[in-house]
Amino acid sequence: xxxxxxxxxxxxxxxxxxxxxxxxxxxxxxxxxxxxxxxxxxxxxxxxxxxxxxxxxxxxxxxxxxxxxxxxxxxxxxxxxxxxxxxxxxxxxxxxxxxxxxxxxxxxxxxxxxxxxxxxxxxxxxxxxxxxxxxxxxxxxxxxxxxxxxxxxxxxxxxxxxxxxxxxxxxxxxxxxxxxxxxxxxxxxxxxxxxxxxxxxxxxxxxxxxxxxxxxxxxxxxxxxxxxxxxxxxxxxxxxxxxxxxxxxxxxxxxxxxxxxxxxxxxxxxxxxxxxxxxxxxxxxxxxxxxxxxxxxxxxxxxxxxxxxxxxxxxxxxxxxxxxxxxxxxxxxxxxxxxxxxxxxxxxxxxxxxxxxxxxxxxxxxxxxxxxxxxxxxxxxxxxxxxxx
Amino acid sequence: xxxxxxxxxxxxxxxxxxxxxxxxxxxxxxxxxxxxxxxxxxxxxxxxxxxxxxxxxxxxxxxxxxxxxxxxxxxxxxxxxxxxxxxxxxxxxxxxxxxxxxxxxxxxxxxxxxxxxxxxxxxxxxxxxxxxxxxxxxxxxxxxxxxxxxxxxxxxxxxxxxxxxxxxxxxxxxxxxxxxxxxxxxxxxxxxxxxxxxxxxxxxxxxxxxxxxxxxxxxxxxxxxxxxxxxxxxxxxxxxxxxxxxxxxxxxxxxxxxxxxxxxxxxxxxxxxxxxxxxxxxxxxxxxxxxxxxxxxxxxxxxxxxxxxxxxxxxxxxxxxxxxxxxxxxxxxxxxxxxxxxxxxxxxxxxxxxxxxxxxxxxxxxxxxxxxxxxxxxxxxxxxxxxxx
Numbered sequence: 001x002x003x004x005x006x007x008x009x010x011x012x013x014x015x016x017x018x019x020x021x022x023x024x025x026x027x028x029x030x031x032x033x034x035x036x037x038x039x040x041x042x043x044x045x046x047x048x049x050x051x052x053x054x055x056x057x058x059x060x061x062x063x064x065x066x067x068x069x070x071x072x073x074x075x076x077x078x079x080x081x082x083x084x085x086x087x088x089x090x091x092x093x094x095x096x097x098x099x100x101x102x103x104x105x106x107x108x109x110x111x112x113x114x115x116x117x118x119x120x121x122x123x124x125x126x127x128x129x130x131x132x133x134x135x136x137x138x139x140x141x142x143x144x145x146x147x148x149x150x151x152x153x154x155x156x157x158x159x160x161x162x163x164x165x166x167x168x169x170x171x172x173x174x175x176x177x178x179x180x181x182x183x184x185x186x187x188x189x190x191x192x193x194x195x196x197x198x199x200x201x202x203x204x205x206x207x208x209x210x211x212x213x214x215x216x217x218x219x220x221x222x223x224x225x226x227x228x229x230x231x232x233x234x235x236x237x238x239x240x241x242x243x244x245x246x247x248x249x250x251x252x253x254x255x256x257x258x259x260x261x262x263x264x265x266x267x268x269x270x271x272x273x274x275x276x277x278x279x280x281x282x283x284x285x286x287x288x289x290x291x292x293x294x295x296x297x298x299x300x301x302x303x304x305x306x307x308x309x310x311x312x313x314x315x316x317x318x319x320x321x322x323x324x325x326x327x328x329x330x331x332x333x334x335x336x337x338x339x340x341x342x343x344x345x346x347x348x349x350x351x352x353x354x355x356x357x358x359x360x361x362x363x364x365x366x367x368x369x370x371x372x373x374x375x376x377x378x379x380x381x382x383x384x385x386x387x388x389x
Numbered sequence: 390x391x392x393x394x395x396x397x398x399x400x401x402x403x404x405x406x407x408x409x410x411x412x413x414x415x416x417x418x419x420x421x422x423x424x425x426x427x428x429x430x431x432x433x434x435x436x437x438x439x440x441x442x443x444x445x446x447x448x449x450x451x452x453x454x455x456x457x458x459x460x461x462x463x464x465x466x467x468x469x470x471x472x473x474x475x476x477x478x479x480x481x482x483x484x485x486x487x488x489x490x491x492x493x494x495x496x497x498x499x500x501x502x503x504x505x506x507x508x509x510x511x512x513x514x515x516x517x518x519x520x521x522x523x524x525x526x527x528x529x530x531x532x533x534x535x536x537x538x539x540x541x542x543x544x545x546x547x548x549x550x551x552x553x554x555x556x557x558x559x560x561x562x563x564x565x566x567x568x569x570x571x572x573x574x575x576x577x578x579x580x581x582x583x584x585x586x587x588x589x590x591x592x593x594x595x596x597x598x599x600x601x602x603x604x605x606x607x608x609x610x611x612x613x614x615x616x617x618x619x620x621x622x623x624x625x626x627x628x629x630x631x632x633x634x635x636x637x638x639x640x641x642x643x644x645x646x647x648x649x650x651x652x653x654x655x656x657x658x659x660x661x662x663x664x665x666x667x668x669x670x671x672x673x674x675x676x677x678x679x680x681x682x683x684x685x686x687x688x689x690x691x692x693x694x695x696x697x698x699x700x701x702x703x704x705x706x707x708x709x710x711x712x713x714x715x716x717x718x719x720x721x722x723x724x725x726x727x728x729x730x731x732x733x734x735x736x737x738x739x740x741x742x743x744x745x746x747x748x749x750x751x752x753x754x755x756x757x758x759x760x761x762x763x764x765x766x767x768x769x770x771x772x773x774x775x776x777x778x
Contacts (some may be wrong), residue, residue: 292689
């Protein structure tokens with residue numbers, strides 16, 4: 001195996017503007033969310049493959065001889081997928097998170113190594129992202145798997161030099177990582193849009209329109225709060241609700257979709273200005289206004305929720321502006337923090353939101369995609385967890 | 390004088406949909422609000438003219454000889470207005486409610502009677518409408534004045550027959566009442582749109598577009614709550630705020646105005662269906678959805694207010710849907726009541742809103758315009774007050 005020990009991370013994803021509108025042919029802006037998934041891959045000489053996923057309480061180990069079964073694997077080979085389903089014991093069509101994560105790992109591992117000798121290794125993953133919250137946690141996992149296993153297989157180099165804390169791959173290598181991460185996402189989601197793994201790979205922001213994904217050149221890093229209302233919702237039901245309302249009131253709703261489209265365009269323009277000229281309070285005022293307007297539009301589409309209203313009200317009481325991100329109907333929201341927002345205000349807001357029963361993280365959007373790390377560069381909590389295995 | 394004693398009333402006004410959008414060339418729907426202003430005119434032989442306006446603590450009396458000054462009056466004669474300003478003691482340009490109400494009365498009285506002998510009479514007015522809340526209280530007053538004084542002058546007949554409780558005038562007489570009420574509004578507001586006096590005269594609903602006022606044929610009577618948040622606001626500032634936002638984000642805001650326009654059109658269609666086919670729950674569902682969507686759009690225009698958010702939240706907790714009406718930024722809101730809404734729910738909601746510090750009335754929209762009443766047909770409170778003078 002080409003590497004003895006590699007530590008990588010990939011960010012989550014948030015939709016800044018255009019959720020739901022994207023289903024109806026409008027632009028969506030997806031941004032990297034700097035709640036990251038960390039993966040450590042270590043070569044072993046135990047003759048087996050271990051995977052440790054403490055977030056979802058999954059700890060599995062296979063003998064290399066057991067795994068030899070899958071050696072003829074090619075990209076998203078349906079026969080391999082079927083055999084893997086049998087292998088991990090899927091009996092009906094519905095897979096839980098743990099099973100899907102296992103399948104995704106085994107699929108990429110066997111696809112990359114199945115034609116030669118299978119290496120003995122241990123993969124441990126720890127994530128800051130909540131799962132199933134629409135924050136791209138599965139894509140961040142798939143991106144990390146693809147990056148680490150591609151390095152282990154020698155398909156791409158490890159970019160980290162001795163003096164680096166973190167390093168990124170060249171464009172071509174990132175494309176390979178992204179394509180394998182997409183394979184992993186196919187295992188997990190069946191028919192993913194490809195946005196989540198693209199954000200996890202490239203980071204920053206990308207424009208998603210009619211199935212086409214265009215990474216944007218430069219975007220500023222924005223401080224945010226990410227709040228999970230923990231209200232469960234079904235994306236499918238919410239998407240159908242919006243479509244129903246558009247069909248019921250086309251003359252009222254079509255302009256709203258056009259307005260959302262213009263919000264995404266205006267936001268792109270503001271963010272681009274922030275990288276090419278000195279950042280002013282007016283840039284932030286504009287971003288806040290766009291957030292407020294879009295949140296109202298999402299309510300018009302019928303994907304609001306009282307918990308999201310509470311999020312907006314509680315943060316506005318501290319002078320901060322919020323919107324839902326993703327499917328809505330509960331789920332997560334983002335709150336923009338201004339550069340001058342005092343940390344005491346941030347801490348008080350986080351406490352207010354926790355008092356509402358929400359989970360809340362101070363983080364940022366627009367940060368880097370998949371990275372290789374030196375252990376020193378990674379936050380203590382991640383290293384501590386990953387070193388346990 | 391043609392009448393010895395006449396009792397009339399006129400309704401207030403609410404904007405159902407299209408406030409602010411109307412400033413930018415879109416349709417607004419104005420509806421009569423069944424909080425009414427009552428006016429009793431009695432012939433006297435005391436040789437003077439009395440006006441009693443207990444709501445605004447105004448009780449004035451003039452000798453007929455004093456009033457003779459204005460006998461050459463014609464419609465909105467600027468010289469008469471100037472002389473009336475001197476007469477009631479206006480020293481600078483700003484007039485308080487009491488002064489404006491007095492001027493408006495004297496103007497119509499002197500214009501109608503000034504060419505002959507001035508009659509000795511007492512006019513007493515009592516209103517259920519709060520003043521200065523954008524609910525057309527001045528127009529309801531002007532409409533009552535015009536109707537009663539036109540009857541007193543013999544210009545129009547009194548429509549009430551012995552067996553009637555209430556009666557309305559024919560179309561031609563209503564047009565005369567409306568035109569004189571508009572004169573009164575000119576005195577009070579300087580440059581009124583004419584919508585408020587038209588609603589006070591015709592009642593029901595009217596479409597207002599680009600300065601043109603079109604009364605709609607038939608509309609259902611809808612039960613509502615009218616809530617006054619009592620948050621003071623300046624219509625001028627709010628109108629400017631919306632224009633600023635449209636100029637700042639034209640591609641985002643223009644579609645919102647188009648959506649509001651479509652809301653008014655859709656609402657008209659639903660209301661028209663409610664008069665031509667059996668009323669169903671679906672009609673009310675649609676009216677509720679339109680209210681919710683427009684309230685979000687008004688927030689997008691920047692004319693919301695935390696007190697209005699509270700109104701919406703508190704009523705929604707009882708299953709009722711609300712929007713601001715008029716200028717926003719505080720002021721008043723309407724809450725639609727469904728036919729099946731239990732009176733216990735209504736009472737509990739009214740109490741909730743009063744607990745927020747708001748004034749709240751259970752009333753209706755779409756009811757009749759100016760009416761003549763027999764004293765028996767008028768609510769006790771109005772008769773009791775008007776009989777004091």
